Amino acid sequence: MSQALIFGITGYAGSALARCLVGCGWSVRGIGRSESAASDLEHLGVEVEIADVGEPEELTDLGRPGDHVFYLVGSISGHPDWTERVGLDGVINAEAALAAAGIASFVLVQTMAAYGEGSDETITEATPPQPNSQLGRISLFAEQHLREALNKRGFPARFVRAGTIYGPGRRTVEALRNKRLRMLGGGENSSSRIHVDDLATVLAAVAERGRSGEVYLAVDDQPVSMAAYFDHLAERADVPAPGSTPKWLARAMIAGFGLTSKLTKGHAPLGHNLYALVTGNYECSNARIRDELGVELAYPTYVEGVESLLADEGKDD
Numbered sequence: 001m002s003q004a005l006i007f008g009i010t011g012y013a014g015s016a017l018a019r020c021l022v023g024c025g026w027s028v029r030g031i032g033r034s035e036s037a038a039s040d041l042e043h044l045g046v047e048v049e050i051a052d053v054g055e056p057e058e059l060t061d062l063g064r065p066g067d068h069v070f071y072l073v074g075s076i077s078g079h080p081d082w083t084e085r086v087g088l089d090g091v092i093n094a095e096a097a098l099a100a101a102g103i104a105s106f107v108l109v110q111t112m113a114a115y116g117e118g119s120d121e122t123i124t125e126a127t128p129p130q131p132n133s134q135l136g137r138i139s140l141f142a143e144q145h146l147r148e149a150l151n152k153r154g155f156p157a158r159f160v161r162a163g164t165i166y167g168p169g170r171r172t173v174e175a176l177r178n179k180r181l182r183m184l185g186g187g188e189n190s191s192s193r194i195h196v197d198d199l200a201t202v203l204a205a206v207a208e209r210g211r212s213g214e215v216y217l218a219v220d221d222q223p224v225s226m227a228a229y230f231d232h233l234a235e236r237a238d239v240p241a242p243g244s245t246p247k248w249l250a251r252a253m254i255a256g257f258g259l260t261s262k263l264t265k266g267h268a269p270l271g272h273n274l275y276a277l278v279t280g281n282y283e284c285s286n287a288r289i290r291d292e293l294g295v296e297l298a299y300p301t302y303v304e305g306v307e308s309l310l311a312d313e314g315k316d317d
């Protein structure tokens with residue numbers, strides 16, 4: 001039986017991955033912080049340990065030989081100190097805790113922040129990183145640490161850069177309905193997206209069939225502009241399309257307040273890291289996950305994916 005250890009198992013993507021792997025017959029364990037989310041997962045037969053990745057002494061005796069390890073701790077909208085603690089210190093602590101355990105793979109899940117403002121050309125795994133935010137720089141430091149561990153100790157690290165993760169339970173429709181979600185500028189920049197269930201499929205494929213030291217872009221087939229995505233979602237959910245805040249005003253508010261919730265009424269506090277991500281132009285290719293790993297997506301474009309949010313809306317929104 002395949003076995004998984006998921007850091008961030010109580011989070012949005014981590015819990016979806018746990019459900020997917022349990023459904024495929026894996027034995028699943030994980031680390032999270034929230035007791036209530038942990039007890040929901042324990043009903044699935046998943047073992048959850050409450051630990052802080054920033055505290056090395058809380059991570060002892062975690063790994064078992066043959067574990068596929070997934071690191072999904074982090075966030076795109078937290079305070080910079082927290083971003084570094086979970087995005088870099090936590091990765092270093094996890095690697096130290098697992099170095100001698102004989103794990104099968106370690107899949108680090110990160111964002112497109114490594115590509116900075118993005119590009120007018122299609123981004124592939126061969127595109128050189130060019131971060132323009134703290135989140136992007138932290139991601140590359142974490143990657144570099146794991147590459148050194150791979151070279152020196154054979155630590156089986158693989159790197160997944162995921163597009164915007166969306167799906168049921170994100171409360172996006174609710175945020176639109178309550179006018180807590182706003183475009184920055186006209187939203188004409190492209191985003192590459194991935195449905196949370198498809199991300200789980202990609203992560204399992206990277207663990208089982210991916211190669212250590214390689215980067216994999218987890219995105220669907222069709223990049224879409226921010227405005228086109230939210231207009232489509234609003235139309236299908238019959239809620240107002242998002243309003244828009246000029247970029248200069250957003251930048252001024254971030255400079256003035258640091259992390260600001262004033263624009264989003266607390267939806268996802270806007271700091272420089274999130275600003276850089278949501279204004280970047282990321283048209284990414286998924287050729288590698290399709291051709292090398294044989295991944296089949298359940299939601300190849302946002303058009304199919306949006307329907308899953310509507311089907312779920314009454315339950316989670």
Ligand SMILES: NC(=O)c1ccc[n+]([C@@H]2O[C@H](COP(=O)([O-])OP(=O)(O)OC[C@H]3O[C@@H](n4cnc5c(N)ncnc54)[C@H](OP(=O)(O)O)[C@@H]3O)[C@@H](O)[C@H]2O)c1
Binds near residue numbers: 014037051
């Ligand atoms: N959101 C996106 O669109 C997007 C896109 C690309 C990549 N990513 C990356 O994908 C990963 C997962 O994203 P997500 O949306 O699933 O995030 P999420 O829902 O915020 O989940 C984060 C997880 O990390 C755990 N965690 C936070 N701080 C911790 C700590 N100090 N020690 C141990 N566990 C801690 C959380 O535990 P509790 O919930 O129990 O507190 C939760 O399980 C993140 O690294 C994120 O940066 C996100």
